């Protein structure tokens with residue numbers, strides 16, 4: 001059986017690992033590989049490699065660092081089909097969706113090729129008599145990234161590209177459920193000309209994460225995953241004196257105004273609710289039609305679309321929705337659907353009991369639609385992370401806005417309308433980090449930045465865009481005066497500008 005190792009100091013290795021975890025094919029339920037789980041000695045070796053490589057990399061001029069990313073982008077484009085195959089074999093998402101996962105990461109690598117400009121400091125000539133002042137952005141040192149299973153290419157690239165461009169060494173701890181692509185990314189970075197040790201990958205679960213959070217050789221931690229772990233990572237890394245940003249889960253609402261184009265809104269809900277089997281932090285899991293007539297129309301438009309949705313393995317290129325990631329995820333989602341029924345929601349389309357010939361042991365759940373969901377139900381309160389769309393009927397726009405704002409999560413949200421006033425009011429007032437106007441999955445492009453509010457994000461500064469350059473650098477400000485500007489005699493007053 002294939003063994004997936006760590007990537008330490010330029011080589012794939014199982015290190016000292018004595019423990020391994022199975023990696024499944026979610027479409028068949030078969031074990032297809034096993035991944036080595038790091039020991040403390042493996043983590044120490046990884047950090048030692050990063051610490052040894054970082055100073056020379058930081059001293060490499062930014063133009064040359066950027067060239068590595070130009071090469072890397074070309075290599076990713078060269079290998080994208082093979083990487084997408086590997087990604088969907090471990091994750092289960094369709095081939096096209098896997099390519100999208102890689103492309104959105106590649107775009108961040110493209111963005112950081114502009115690093116020499118982004119990393120420029122600031123200069124003030126004559127800040128005082130004979131005084132010039134300048135600020136420079138220097139790398140934080142060794143950064144670590146802990147990433148979720150649902151975007152095994154994009155999210156590692158959100159972190160590693162700006163961190164490395166800024167002159168840091170970077171240690172990636174990917175999800176143990178789909179760990180192959182992250183190792184391939186590290187191999188490609190090496191092929192692109194990155195010196196060994198600047199990017200290492202260490203595989204593992206909670207013990208490895210805990211080792212990272214406490215390791216004195218690591219200066220900054222970026223985390224993306226579920227909210228309880230994000231909260232824990234944020235508090236623990238901060239308690240160890242590290243710079244930390246931690247992004248959590250979501251419950252994204254899409255408001256449908258009575259004037260919206262219902263056919264387009266239904267198409268949007270299909271992709272946003274059931275794409276990647278709902279395993280996206282920007283998936284729409286709550287549809288909020290305004291008025292009963294709007295709700296009836298949207299349900300009527302969704303029903304035939306759901307019936308036509310092609311569920312299957314990623315190896316079938318006609319598949320539109322694949323399986324969930326694990327058997328446990330499937331059980332959890334089915335359990336939540338049962339709870340929705342028990343608690344009185346109306347099951348408009350039931351995705352339970354789906355069985356695909358030849359894939360009976362796969363982790364498939366059919367697309368599910370609930371109507372008349374209320375805010376006290378578990379299917380509303382929990383992040384389901386599966387192909388389950390809940391319709392919460394609102395009487396007015398204000399009620400729909402309040403529902404969205406009262407939700408503890410604040411990752412993404414959308415409004416579908418032809419009314420510019422309503423759209424503008426929504427974008428201005430809603431307490432959510434990413435807003436779509438007639439765009440159901442408003443994931444910002446690489447030169448803006450990604451981040452939610454409330455329980456979807458802990459700490460400051462978003463992923464990618466200029467925020468990421470700020471997160472992965474420290475500012476040093478120099479105040480310089482040369483002998484010509486220095487007055488004779490000691491000054492005892494605190495320096496002020498007169």
Ligand code: NAD
Nearest residue numbers: 147148149174175205206209225226229247248249250281
């Ligand atoms: P997860 O929280 O289970 O795991 C994320 C990472 O944390 C993994 O690397 C995992 O090994 C590690 N981990 C798991 N349990 C841990 C523990 N007890 N202690 C320390 N580390 C632990 O998340 P997941 O299931 O891989 O991913 C899905 C979640 O990620 C969803 O909640 C989704 O909304 C969220 N997500 C958020 C964003 C965002 O940008 N806000 C993006 C993608 C996914």
